[in-house]
Amino acid sequence: MTTTTSPHIKPFLYLMLFIFAYIIGIETGAASFVSVVVFPVWASSAEAARGWVPEMPYILEEGDFFKYASSLSMLASIITLIAGWRAPAPLRKWILIGTIGFIIVFVWSMLYFIPVQDTTLKGEASAKLTTEELESKLKMFGNLNYLRLAMLYIIFWAALRALRLSSRMTTFVTGNKGNL
Numbered sequence: 441m442t443t444t445t446s447p448h449i450k451p452f453l454y455l456m457l458f459i460f461a462y463i464i465g466i467e468t469g470a471a472s473f474v475s476v477v478v479f480p481v482w483a484s485s486a487e488a489a490r491g492w493v494p495e496m497p498y499i500l501e502e503g504d505f506f507k508y509a510s511s512l513s514m515l516a517s518i519i520t521l522i523a524g525w526r527a528p529a530p531l532r533k534w535i536l537i538g539t540i541g542f543i544i545v546f547v548w549s550m551l552y553f554i555p556v557q558d559t560t561l562k563g564e565a566s567a568k569l570t571t572e573e574l575e576s577k578l579k580m581f582g583n584l585n586y587l588r589l590a591m592l593y594i595i596f597w598a599a600l601r602a603l604r605l606s607s608r609m610t611t612f613v614t615g616n617k618g619n620l
Contacts, residue, residue: 449531449609453523457535457606460520461599464542467506467513468592474502475589482562483582486574489566503554510546517542524602531609534602541595545588553588556581 482492517539524535559565561581566574 449527449606450523453520453527454603454606456516456520456523457599457603460516460538461596461603463509463513463516464538464592464596464599467509468589468596470502470505470509471589471592474506475585478502479582479585483578486566486571486578489561489574489578490563492562492566506549510549513542514546517546527606528609531602531605534598534605538595538598538602541591541598545591545595548588553581553585 482488520535521539521543524532524539526532527535556577560569561574561577569577
C-alpha cells in the first residue's frame with residue numbers, strides 16, 4: 441500500500457494540524473471549566489477573593505494545569521504556523537487565524553491574567569484594595585476572561601476548519617489492484 445499526498449499539502453502539516461486542533465480542544469475545554477467552576481470560587485465577590493488561600497482543601501489551582509498545557513499549545517502553535525506558512529491560501533487563512541490567535545491569547549494571559557490574578561486579586565494581595573476597587577477589578581477580570589474564552593472557541597473552530605480543509609487536500613491512494 442502506498443500513500444501519496446497532493447503537492448499542495450505535506451503530511452507533516454496535516455499531522456501538526458491534527459495535533460494543534462487536539463491540544464487546543466483540550467485547552468478550550470479546560471478554560472471553559474475554569475471559567476464556570478474555578479473562577480467563581482474566588483472571583484465571585486470581594487470577600488471570596490480576600491478569603492482565598494491555596495491551602496484550602498477545595499481549591500483547584502488552575503495554574504498547575506495551564507503552565508504545561510498552554511506551553512504545549514504555544515509550541516504546537518508555533519510549529520503549525522511555520523509548517524503552514526506556504527500552505528494554499530484557503531488553508532493558510534485558517535492556520536493563521538488559529539495559530540496567531542492562540543499566540544495572542546497566550547501572550548495576553550502571560551502579561552495580564554496571571555500577574556493580575558496572583559498579585560492583585562487573590563488572598564492577601566486583594567487586601568490592599570478597597571472593596572469597590574476590588575469588585576471593579578474582579579468584574580473586569582471576569583469579563584475579559586469571557587472574551588479570552590470566546591477567542592479560544594474561535595481558535596479551536598479555526599483549527600478544526602484548517603484540519604478539515606487539509607484532509608480534503610490530502611489524497612490517500614491504496615495502489616493498483618493489478619499489482620497484488
